[in-house]
Amino acid sequence: MAQKPKLQTVAQLAGVSLATVSQVLRGAGRISEETRKKVQLAAKQLNYVPDGRAAAMRSGQNREIGMVIHQIANPFNAEVISGVSDLLESEGYLVSVLDSRDDPAKEARNLEAFIRSARGGLLWVPAGEIHERALALLATHSMPTVTFLRKVVGASFDHVGIENTAATAKATHYLADLGHRNIAFFGGVGMGQVRKERIAGYVQTLQERGMPGPIVWESADTKLSGLDAAVALHDRHPEVTALVCNGDMVALGACLALPRLGLEAGKDISIIGFDDIADAAVATPSLTTLAVNPSMLGKKLARVLIDRIREPLMPQVCVTVPTQLIVRRTTGPLAACR
Amino acid sequence: MAQKPKLQTVAQLAGVSLATVSQVLRGAGRISEETRKKVQLAAKQLNYVPDGRAAAMRSGQNREIGMVIHQIANPFNAEVISGVSDLLESEGYLVSVLDSRDDPAKEARNLEAFIRSARGGLLWVPAGEIHERALALLATHSMPTVTFLRKVVGASFDHVGIENTAATAKATHYLADLGHRNIAFFGGVGMGQVRKERIAGYVQTLQERGMPGPIVWESADTKLSGLDAAVALHDRHPEVTALVCNGDMVALGACLALPRLGLEAGKDISIIGFDDIADAAVATPSLTTLAVNPSMLGKKLARVLIDRIREPLMPQVCVTVPTQLIVRRTTGPLAACR
DNA sequence: ACATATTGATATAACGTTATATCATCGGTC
DNA sequence: GACCGATGATATAACGTTATATCAATATGT
Known part of the structure; x- marks a missing residue:
């Protein structure tokens, strides 16, 4: 339990120089098999671990x-x-x-x-x-x-x-193919890069297919926020029958709101999440979602x-x-x- | 965009020595107000950030x-x-x-x-x-x-x-007070320190109150595993009416299994989780649990x-x-x- | 006026590595 | 036996900081 071993300590035990130990431990330079063995044994015995800070500093690599x-x-x-x-x-x-x-x-x-x-x-x-x-x-x-x-x-x-854009376009098309006409984009806050792209895919598809909207609804990225926001959205826009969501968390939050709104997912309202988190497959009902591994x-x-x-x-x-x-x-x- | 600024660079710009810059930036030593200002300005202008590796190495603190x-x-x-x-x-x-x-x-x-x-x-x-x-x-x-x-x-x-022991004892007592007699300990794998302590609190309470058991059922710490394990447990021990769980994840997994077992949480079976994760409050039905902030x-x-x-x-x-x-x-x- | 503090700044030796240059030693060739 | 090229080992100068000692210059006390 003496002191923390350093290169010097290993060198002394092995009876060689600093430089040799360094080379052996890094597998660099030309070292005979004999001394290589000696050094490795000494390092093992001392539980030597090189100081990464010093190494990084000198070598310029981290x-x-x-x-x-x-x-x-x-x-x-x-x-x-x-x-x-x-x-x-x-x-x-x-x-x-x-x-x-x-x-x-x-x-x-x-x-x-x-x-x-x-x-x-x-x-x-x-x-x-x-x-x-x-x-x-x-x-x-x-x-x-x-x-x-x-x-x-x-x-x-x-x-x-x-x-992002292709993804939400795909989702919106899918919902339209199912007969939905009043589709909202649900979740996320502000106009960050990602959300902007996702909304773009949704809006483009709406226009391509001549559907009403767009309706974009904000919600922070937690289940609880999603729940509250979904209630508010239904209150304001009862005609909406499908949601393209900015993430699985808000999508699952919206699902939690359905019982108290008297709606059933997959029947009265369709919801598509984003991310395919572990909970999406295991939730009841299981969540349709845009997955990327x-x-x-x-x-x-x-x-x-x-x-x-x-x-x-x-x-x-x-x-x-x-x-x-x-x-x-x-x-x-x-x-x-x- | 020249080179990464170092102490030397700041020192030159400020027209003082290395040591002085170091002292100013660490707020150590005796430095006149005038040079302090000069150095701080130079450091700011250069976007200087000290190299933590060198500092840690020399000072012996990290x-x-x-x-x-x-x-x-x-x-x-x-x-x-x-x-x-x-x-x-x-x-x-x-x-x-x-x-x-x-x-x-x-x-x-x-x-x-x-x-x-x-x-x-x-x-x-x-x-x-x-x-x-x-x-x-x-x-x-x-x-x-x-x-x-x-x-x-x-x-x-x-x-x-x-x-841990006091916690599961408390939970088991609570279930017993509600009239439950066939209580199982649910979740976790193997005999790690924590699980051992939690099982101990459960077993002690069972013995104190002269109840049947113990029944200890394993499950990995995910919802999906909890779901499967709960089905298996019900299959083997249909008499169990209450679960003290090793964690909220398995508890929520068990809840997911109930519909297909024809049971309702809080009525046919009582479940107590452990941890009070965010999902516990928001799940339907919300999960009774042992919380520690x-x-x-x-x-x-x-x-x-x-x-x-x-x-x-x-x-x-x-x-x-x-x-x-x-x-x-x-x-x-x-x-x-x- | 002389010794003695006090203040503000600096020179310099570490910290534990790695990279480069240097240096013996040996075997072979002509 | 002088020369050469490998081979295997080593000495030493960095890397960018901080801690310590040192040093002028000014202030203080008698």
């Missing part, structure tokens, strides 16, 4: 990468994070995640924290508005950065996102970052992945009369 | 702390993490969380990763079994460590946990770690916080005849 996300508690995001971590850890990186809680000031602090510790790369799901200081800092301390889901307009970061998405995100780290001069990358409509029990044909 | 948790996706844990981060960030620390997925090998790798980067402190929710190597590494590289929820037997780490718990955890960091010689701390029974709609008096 195998810790930082992720700044607008909301960590969301189950969809949680799965994405798993996917990201899996791939990056298998490549020898370590991922730490900071939650901005949709607060630009906190987001700026998070980014600064990662700059301070000189992370080797940055994964960033921007909050609604972006703090001035955040961009300034990121510009001076240039580090490999990939934005995710939400794009920073006018910035040159790599990006991985979802085909979150762990695959996370892996793609990680892959782009790794490429950028390895190849700093690579041209800007921008990937969007398609969604899949998973039909379950909250959607059905428009009831003939009501 | 304001980054690591958290290793058995399962990050669990909503209760997510709220605890929020509480932890809030308090620690307000004290100038940065928290990074690693998920072990209940895998001792991954847990050991996570702990090693934090040792490698020489985090200033460690928050640790151990997985079921503990890897030999993890304890060996932690022993040689002694760092301030607080275990959470699950205790490591025979170790000298500080600990913050929940009064997760964010308060997280804050207490963070507080213990900070105390340990500040006062390394302080005697070992061990805190357990009580739970509160929140009665909602999944519990009710035993139906007279069935």
Whole structure:
């Protein structure tokens, strides 16, 4: 239990120099099999773990990468994070995640924290508005950065996102095919990039097919908010028979409101969520939703970052992945009369 | 957009020495008001952010702390993490969380990763079994460590946990008072510390009140598993009219099974969860549960770690916080005849 | 006026690694 | 036996901070 072992300690025990130990442990340079064995044994005996800070500082590389996300508690995001971590850890990186809680000031602090510790790369799901200081800092301390889901307009970061417009267009078409004419877009707050794109797909389809509307209804991204908002929407627009939702959480919240409105999902009203979180399949009735495999998405995100780290001069990358409509029990044909 | 500014750059711009800049930025030493202003201006102009690695290395202090948790996706844990981060960030620390997925090998790798980067402190929710190597590494590289929820037997780490035994005893008494006699303990897997304590409270109460049983039924900690397990339990033990659950997730899973078993929660069967996650209040019917404020718990955890960091010689701390029974709609008096 | 504090600034040696250059030693070739 | 190219090991200077010691210059006390 003496002192924390360092390179020097291992070198003394093995009877070789500092440099030799360093080379053996990194698998670099030309070392004889004999001394290699000696050093490895000594390191094992001492429970030696190299100091990553010193290594990162000297080598100019940092195998810790930082992720700044607008909301960590969301189950969809949680799965994405798993996917990201899996791939990056298998490549020898370590991922730490900071939650901005949709607060630009906190987001700026998070980014600064990662700059301070000189992370080797940055994964960033921007909050609604972006703090001035955040961009300034990121510009001076240039580090490999990939934005995710939400794009920073006018910035040159790599990006991985979802085909939002195509997704909600698909959903709206599907509802129209079922005979629905009064369709609302439900959930989300403000006019962030993602919500704007999703609303665009919905509105476009409405116009293409000559349907009334659009009706866009706000709700924070929790079940409870979704419940309240759904009641309010029904109060104001009782004619609506279908909802294209901004996320599964609000969609499930809306489902919770139905009993007290005297409606049944899939019969009186059709609801389509977004994300396909675990609860969507298990809820009663199960939720029709727009799915994108979150762990695959996370892996793609990680892959782009790794490429950028390895190849700093690579041209800007921008990937969007398609969604899949998973039909379950909250959607059905428009009831003939009501 | 030149190069990343360092202490030297700021010093040149301000026309002072390295040491002076360092002192100004840390608020240490004796510096005249005039030069202080000059330095701060220069730092601001350059968007200077100090390199935390170098600072940590030289000063021997690290304001980054690591958290290793058995399962990050669990909503209760997510709220605890929020509480932890809030308090620690307000004290100038940065928290990074690693998920072990209940895998001792991954847990050991996570702990090693934090040792490698020489985090200033460690928050640790151990997985079921503990890897030999993890304890060996932690022993040689002694760092301030607080275990959470699950205790490591025979170790000298500080600990913050929940009064598990008292909680399930309270729940079981409550069900008995409602007239239930055939009560099962539902959920969890294996004989980890926490589950053992909770089962103990349940069994003790059964014996005290001369009731039949015990019946202990396993289920993994997801809604889906809970659903399946509940069906199986009802199949094997149809006489059971009440469940004390190991967590809200399995409790809600069990609730999902009821319709297809022809039972109604709060009437034919009573169910008590554990954790009071957000879904518990919003589910239909709402879930009676044993609550412990997760964010308060997280804050207490963070507080213990900070105390340990500040006062390394302080005697070992061990805190357990009580739970509160929140009665909602999944519990009710035993139906007279069935 | 002389020793003695006090103030404000600076020079410099760490912290634990890695990268580069250097240096022996040996076997082979002409 | 002088020269050369491998091979295997080592010495040493960074990386960007902070802590300590040092040093002028000014203020204080007798």
